Amino acid sequence: xxxxxxxxxxxxxxxxxxxxxxxxxxxxxxxxxxxxxxxxxxxxxxxxxxxxxxxxxxxxxxxxxxxxxxxxxxxxxxxxxxxxxxxxxxxxxxxxxxxxxxxxxxxxxxxxxxxxxxxxxxxxxxxxxxxxxxxxxxxxxxxxxxxxxxxxxxxxxxxxx
Amino acid sequence: xxxxxxxxxxxxxxxxxxxxxxxxxxxxxxxxxxxxxxxxxxxxxxxxxxxxxxxxxxxxxxxxxxxxxxxxxxxxxxxxxxxxxxxxxxxxxxxxxxxxxxxxxxxxxxxxxxxxxxxxxxxxxxxxxxxxxxxxxxxxxxxxxxxxxxxxxxxxxxxxxxxxxxxxxxxxxxxxxxxxxxxxxxxxxxxxxxxxxxxxxxxxxxxxxxxxxxxxxxxxxxxxxxxxxxxxxxxxxxxxxxxxxxxxxxxxxxxxxxxxxxxxxxxxxxxxxxxxxxxxxxxxxxxxxxxxxxxxxxxxxxxxxxxxxxxxxxxxxxxxxxxxxxxxxxxxxxxxxxxxxxxxxxxxxxxxxxxxxxxxxxxxxxx
Amino acid sequence: xxxxxxxxxxxxxxxxxxxxxxxxxxxxxxxxxxxxxxxxxxxxxxxxxxxxxxxxxxxxxxxxxxxxxxxxxxxxxxxxxxxxxxxxxxxxxxxxxxxxx
Numbered sequence: 198x199x200x201x202x203x204x205x206x207x208x209x210x211x212x213x214x215x216x217x218x219x220x221x222x223x224x225x226x227x228x229x230x231x232x233x234x235x236x237x238x239x240x241x242x243x244x245x246x247x248x249x250x251x252x253x254x255x256x257x258x259x260x261x262x263x264x265x266x267x268x269x270x271x272x273x274x275x276x277x278x279x280x281x282x283x284x285x286x287x288x289x290x291x292x293x294x295x296x297x298x299x300x301x302x303x304x305x306x307x308x309x310x311x312x313x314x315x316x317x318x319x320x321x322x323x324x325x326x327x328x329x330x331x332x333x334x335x336x337x338x339x340x341x342x343x344x345x346x347x348x349x350x351x352x353x354x355x356x357x358x
Numbered sequence: 359x360x361x362x363x364x365x366x367x368x369x370x371x372x373x374x375x376x377x378x379x380x381x382x383x384x385x386x387x388x389x390x391x392x393x394x395x396x397x398x399x400x401x402x403x404x405x406x407x408x409x410x411x412x413x414x415x416x417x418x419x420x421x422x423x424x425x426x427x428x429x430x431x432x433x434x435x436x437x438x439x440x441x442x443x444x445x446x447x448x449x450x451x452x453x454x455x456x457x458x459x460x461x462x463x464x465x466x467x468x469x470x471x472x473x474x475x476x477x478x479x480x481x482x483x484x485x486x487x488x489x490x491x492x493x494x495x496x497x498x499x500x501x502x503x504x505x506x507x508x509x510x511x512x513x514x515x516x517x518x519x520x521x522x523x524x525x526x527x528x529x530x531x532x533x534x535x536x537x538x539x540x541x542x543x544x545x546x547x548x549x550x551x552x553x554x555x556x557x558x559x560x561x562x563x564x565x566x567x568x569x570x571x572x573x574x575x576x577x578x579x580x581x582x583x584x585x586x587x588x589x590x591x592x593x594x595x596x597x598x599x600x601x602x603x604x605x606x607x608x609x610x611x612x613x614x615x616x617x618x619x620x621x622x623x624x625x626x627x628x629x630x631x632x633x634x635x636x637x638x639x640x641x642x643x644x645x646x647x648x649x650x651x652x653x654x655x656x657x658x659x660x661x662x663x664x665x666x667x668x669x670x671x672x673x674x675x676x677x678x679x680x681x682x683x684x685x686x687x688x689x690x691x692x693x694x695x696x697x698x699x700x701x702x703x704x705x706x707x708x709x710x711x712x713x714x715x716x717x718x719x720x721x722x723x724x725x
Numbered sequence: 726x727x728x729x730x731x732x733x734x735x736x737x738x739x740x741x742x743x744x745x746x747x748x749x750x751x752x753x754x755x756x757x758x759x760x761x762x763x764x765x766x767x768x769x770x771x772x773x774x775x776x777x778x779x780x781x782x783x784x785x786x787x788x789x790x791x792x793x794x795x796x797x798x799x800x801x802x803x804x805x806x807x808x809x810x811x812x813x814x815x816x817x818x819x820x821x822x823x824x825x826x
Contacts, residue, residue, distance in 0.1 A: 208740060255762070263799070303731055318782065
């Protein structure tokens with residue numbers, strides 16, 4: 198329970214930093230912290246392989262990509278534009294309602310009886326078994342999707358002389 | 359009691375990490391001097407020189423650290439202060455963590471309980487290593503960006519692009535190793551290398567996966583931005599790359615990160631490919647030579663021998679990396695990237711496919 | 726071990742809401758992309774938490790796919806941002822309104 202509160206406070210604080218800070222580099226670094234907290238949650242939920250993949254893929258590659266682009270574009274900290282208070286108020290209200298409603302739905306649900314977890318729950322072997330038998334088609338389609346994404350990214354980011 | 363054991367193991371791993379790093383600094387200075395036919399550091403000594411020769415020990419272990427930590431910490435005025443302070447920590451922190459999953463011995467039988475000599479027993483140890491290597495990029499990026507200087511930014515972008523490119527090759531080499539041993543746990547991989555092939559050859563990883571060894575070694579040296587892949591910190595081209603604006607203790611942390619990575623690559627190479635703590639023919643109760651004879655060795659002596667064997671192999675590969683650094687010329691950046699993407703990656707992929715086919719053919723289809 | 730699954734579901738909901746807040750509020754398109762990543766992570770937490778509660782592994786497999794698709798989406802999204810920047814020299818979404826009437 199203590200772990201939950203530590204993870205909750207750090208992840209909410211870093212998420213707010215991502216969303217509110219003016220300097221995009223600080224937002225990216227706060228995102229890394231938030232992603233680490235999500236990895237901690239995965240470990241608590243016995244999802245060990247997914248936790249490691251989260252660090253490798255998200256924290257180790259995606260945010261690095263973000264930082265690359267920020268450095269390539271040499272972004273300065275955001276200049277806030279005056280005005281547009283209606284938009285901001287609307288955004289805050291909507292997000293607050295969404296958050297409160299979803300959280301209330303989560304907390305009000307009936308606690309289901311504790312299911313006994315299989316012994317190697319969340320291990321690489323179990324995930325891989327499911328991945329290569331039941332979900333083989335999505336797996337292959339995902340690889341094609343990644344190929345398409347790589348080609349698309351290279352073509353889009355090339356400078357046309 | 360369990361907590362104490364884990365803390366003790368973690369402390370041992372940390373001590374190994376730090377001591378190897380410090381020793382590597384000295385070995386690098388004197389070893390590079392040996393290779394380059396010069397003397398190296400030999401000036402500073404205590405008590406006015408007791409011996410007729412000077413091994414440079416006082417120089418490297420006492421004078422240099424004291425000097426580095428007392429130097430004025432200069433931060434450029436236009437630099438981002440917080441990020442400038444953060445980058446050395448980001449560079450060093452994942453590397454310390456990597457040492458936590460490297461096994462430095464088999465088991466220590468103490469008072470009736472078997473203590474597995476691996477600081478953190480992680481089922482997915484290999485993936486954890488890959489994760490920590492991925493995190494090492496942040497020190498370079500943030501260091502290059504925070505300095506707000508041309509050389510630093512160039513060095514940072516080049517360095518991080520290089521690290522990310524070679525991560526792919528390294529990961530695929532590790533995939534073929536995982537395929538061969540059927541597990542991601544480093545201690546299990548180590549233990550399985552104690553078997554004998556054809557009755558006399560120790561089943562070390564290098565005999566099963568020679569190509570993966572070469573690929574992993576090259577990729578590891580490129581990850582740690584060591585020569586011949588050290589263009590991001592090339593002294594003749596970029597001043598000091600992403601480390602340009604760092605001085606004093608922050609620079610020493612970057613240097614420490616460099617040496618810790620050397621130690622990590624060496625530790626991983628020994629664990630995965632050269633039997634780690636395994637001594638050929640030494641089982642837990644004594645030697646079993648293939649002729650049939652053997653003699654018993656007390657278990658504590660076996661443990662000590664295995665730890666020593668791990669450290670010796672670690673040093674051999676650290677020395678090998680130092681040797682390569684001072685022998686080969688630097689790769690140009692486009693040569694570096696084309697090596698990583700156009701040569702290393704296809705070979706690694708082909709290695710994975712061939713390994714998979716061989717594993718399937720030799721061990722059959724088991725669900 | 727008693728894992729407070731409901732609390733983690735609520736935390737995921739809050740992260741999702743913060744991500745939505747970021748998408749609606751910020752002008753910098755890179756920060757908007759980062760907020761989308763935050764939302765995807767919140768969804769991943771929900772999947773894993775519910776898989777934990779149900780004792781099945783399918784939730785984790787779905788998270789695997791979500792991560793992969795998110796990586797692909799970030800790559801293409803950043804490439805689009807780079808291409809856009811080459812043309813218009815701006816990363817602020819409210820300055821890229823030429824297609825609107």
